[in-house]
Amino acid sequence: MTAPLYSPGDSLLHRAPASAKLAGLVVLGTAVFLTADLALLLPAALAGVLLLAIVRPPRARLTRQLAGSAILIGLVALIAGLSQGWHQAAVVALRFSAIVLAALAVTLSTRAADMLEAIEALLAPLDRRGLVDSARIALAVSLVLRFVPDILGHYREIREAQAARGLDANPLALIVPLVVRTLKDADDIAAAIEARGFPPDRPGR
Amino acid sequence: MTGGRDTACRRQLGRGLVRRSFKLGQNPLDMTIRDIVLIALFAAIIVAFGLVPVIPVAGLPVPITLQNLAVMLAGAILGPRRGAAATALVMLLVAIGLPVLSGGRGGLGMLLGPSGGFLFGFIAGAFVIGWLAARFARVRGPAWKENGLSILACIAGGIGVCYAMGIPWLALATGLPLEKAALGALVFLPGDLAKAVVAGLVARGVRRVYPIPLK
Amino acid sequence: MRHPDPSTSADNAAVVTVELDRAGVVIDGRTIIAPTTLTLKERRIGVIGANGSGKSTFARLLNGLVVPTTGAVRIDGLDTAREAAKIRRSVGFVFQNPDNQIVFPIIAEDMAFGLKNSGLAKVEIPTRVTAELARLGIAHLVERASHSLSGGEKQLAALAAVLVMRPKLVVFDEPTTLLDLKNRNRIRAVIDALAASALVVTHDLDLVERFDRVLVIEDGRIAADDTPRAAIAWYRERAAA
Numbered sequence: 001m002t003a004p005l006y007s008p009g010d011s012l013l014h015r016a017p018a019s020a021k022l023a024g025l026v027v028l029g030t031a032v033f034l035t036a037d038l039a040l041l042l043p044a045a046l047a048g049v050l051l052l053a054i055v056r057p058p059r060a061r062l063t064r065q066l067a068g069s070a071i072l073i074g075l076v077a078l079i080a081g082l083s084q085g086w087h088q089a090a091v092v093a094l095r096f097s098a099i100v101l102a103a104l105a106v107t108l109s110t111r112a113a114d115m116l117e118a119i120e121a122l123l124a125p126l127d128r129r130g131l132v133d134s135a136r137i138a139l140a141v142s143l144v145l146r147f148v149p150d151i152l153g154h155y156r157e158i159r160e161a162q163a164a165r166g167l168d169a170n171p172l173a174l175i176v177p178l179v180v181r182t183l184k185d186a187d188d189i190a191a192a193i194e195a196r197g198f199p200p201d202r203p204g205r
Numbered sequence: 206m207t208g209g210r211d212t213a214c215r216r217q218l219g220r221g222l223v224r225r226s227f228k229l230g231q232n233p234l235d236m237t238i239r240d241i242v243l244i245a246l247f248a249a250i251i252v253a254f255g256l257v258p259v260i261p262v263a264g265l266p267v268p269i270t271l272q273n274l275a276v277m278l279a280g281a282i283l284g285p286r287r288g289a290a291a292t293a294l295v296m297l298l299v300a301i302g303l304p305v306l307s308g309g310r311g312g313l314g315m316l317l318g319p320s321g322g323f324l325f326g327f328i329a330g331a332f333v334i335g336w337l338a339a340r341f342a343r344v345r346g347p348a349w350k351e352n353g354l355s356i357l358a359c360i361a362g363g364i365g366v367c368y369a370m371g372i373p374w375l376a377l378a379t380g381l382p383l384e385k386a387a388l389g390a391l392v393f394l395p396g397d398l399a400k401a402v403v404a405g406l407v408a409r410g411v412r413r414v415y416p417i418p419l420k
Numbered sequence: 421m422r423h424p425d426p427s428t429s430a431d432n433a434a435v436v437t438v439e440l441d442r443a444g445v446v447i448d449g450r451t452i453i454a455p456t457t458l459t460l461k462e463r464r465i466g467v468i469g470a471n472g473s474g475k476s477t478f479a480r481l482l483n484g485l486v487v488p489t490t491g492a493v494r495i496d497g498l499d500t501a502r503e504a505a506k507i508r509r510s511v512g513f514v515f516q517n518p519d520n521q522i523v524f525p526i527i528a529e530d531m532a533f534g535l536k537n538s539g540l541a542k543v544e545i546p547t548r549v550t551a552e553l554a555r556l557g558i559a560h561l562v563e564r565a566s567h568s569l570s571g572g573e574k575q576l577a578a579l580a581a582v583l584v585m586r587p588k589l590v591v592f593d594e595p596t597t598l599l600d601l602k603n604r605n606r607i608r609a610v611i612d613a614l615a616a617s618a619l620v621v622t623h624d625l626d627l628v629e630r631f632d633r634v635l636v637i638e639d640g641r642i643a644a645d646d647t648p649r650a651a652i653a654w655y656r657e658r659a660a661a
Contacts, residue, residue, distance in 0.1 A: 005312055025317070065314075069318060075389075076389075100318055106313060115301035119297070136241055139245075140244060141294070142525060142529065143246070143249070143523060151253040152257070172407060175278070176407055176414065179282060182246050183243070183411070185519075186243045188515060190242045194238055
């Protein structure tokens with residue numbers, strides 16, 4: 001359900017550190033916007049295909065993630081082609097293909113935990129200045145993953161309860177109780193977290 | 206009267222904690238553990254609403270997902286900072302490669318792609334909704350007026366701000382003229398309006414049953 | 421199954437002293453707990469009373485989740501309003517609904533959470549986690565997703581996450597209310613075998629039958645404070661009246 005997109009493997013990309021992959025994406029993302037030369041953009045898009053080929057993800061996962069992007073990029077290119085000519089359409093299509101393919105290759109070859117660590121490292125300077133607190137961010141990420149199934153369960157329960165009373169599916173009658181229940185749970189969950197000694201005392205800060 | 210009991214309980218439950226945070230000079234955003242939990246639970250609602258079956262709307266070519274409705278709710282119920290934080294948290298999950306966007310999509314490509322501006326617009330939109338909701342919450346009046354203001358906040362942030370960031374991003378990224386990009390986004394407008402109405406009504410409904418201070 | 425780690429069983433067995441010194445809780449002008457002075461030194465203490473009598477707030481006073489608005493609560497001499505962090509390291513808390521107590525997606529992660537907060541070295545955490553799960557007879561749950569467990573498994577896992585901290589006192593807030601008879605008996609057996617002291621808030625009168633001391637709370641006051649037999653009899657009479 002919230003199972004990560006990561007697909008296990010031992011490729012070059014799998015072994016590369018997450019921070020390097022993030023940096024590479026930023027460089028690529030900037031570079032493709034600095035040029036409109038098809039002779040440069042075409043190799044960039046092909047490089048994206050090559051990266052995905054290196055990662056070798058399961059085909060079903062690949063098509064599912066690519067289908068939406070492909071439609072969107074096709075649509076955007078079509079509009080660009082009709083309004084600004086086919087050269088611009090090719091530029092747009094290749095640009096986004098390069099970014100989306102490379103980003104997908106990184107996503108598929110990087111564990112969520114490693115990516116989170118890389119992002120935390122990125123935020124570290126802010127953390128030291130007290131602008132963000134990476135321990136709290138990590139806790140929040142875990143809480144989301146923990147409670148998505150519960151909230152889906154509550155959604156189903158409330159819908160069933162209303163069906164049992166002969167009520168039609170009414171978004172208001174469905175969502176209000178769901179949100180209220182969630183707000184009430186928050187007090188208990190916060191108490192449970194405090195009861196287990198969070199936030200830890202961090203001497204010297 | 207709004208949230209009186211709630212603030213008292215929080216003062217009660219969070220007292221030791223808040224004091225400790227101040228002592229350490231940590232946590233300048235003044236987020237208690239309860240705030241973190243509320244942010245995470247709303248992020249979980251946003252994710253869950255991307256997973257519940259889509260509602261087909263007759264005459265609309267795009268399926269309606271409840272995900273941006275949940276984003277609007279985050280702002281309208283939690284307030285500006287916590288609402289924006291809940292939305293940003295979902296984007297963090299997208300960035301680390303979890304398929305938490307509607308239709309099971311995720312990954313950095315979503316944030317960097319042509320529609321990335323709408324996703325970042327969600328964060329700013331939730332903030333604006335929360336900011337407006339906090340101002341409107343003081344207004345007392347007949348039901349139609351309170352509902353109207355609540356819906357207005359959701360439209361301003363959830364559609365106004367979101368489109369204001371999404372459309373120029375789309376135009377800039379694709380080299381399309383702004384008005385062409387705007388025309389493309391128009392497909393989503395009827396659905397988004399319907400969702401803003403539902404979000405506004407839900408937010409007021411929740412506030413009547415279980416008010417919490419907007420923060 | 422009942423072999424607490426010998427290295428810690430000695431200090432775990434030490435009885436915790438709970439002192440309420442005119443401690444009261446008033447929220448929004450409403451008295452939840454009237455000023456109460458009380459010393460608890462028994463190893464097994466039961467707290468019973470009607471819904472809304474203030475039992476849960478009383479339990480939350482003992483580890484600083486609620487701080488008294490008047491007076492003070494001290495655990496082994498430490499004031500809960502000032503030393504909540506330190507107190508939480510020795511006072512565990514088991515909530516009624518394990519759904520809200522298990523805060524991580526995987527059981528092993530959830531159990532590691534409290535240990536990490538206490539500053540235990542990273543390498544020692546997995547050993548402690550597996551040992552505690554084995555002691556409760558649920559070693560097979562270690563890698564399971566929290567939301568996939570049954571109600572009884574969840575309550576045992578929540579309990580494991582508290583016991584893995586080796587608390588000196590465990591406060592239970594209606595630990596068996598949501599459970600079926602079989603799981604109720606299981607939790608009861610765990611409480612009986614606990615090396616640490618326990619204070620149990622409950623509607624389950626059988627659970628506190630063999631305890632050392634039972635308090636009855638009524639409208640935020642200690643209405644009876646006696647042996648289990650006498651306190652339960654008193655409570656039954658009041659409920660019937």
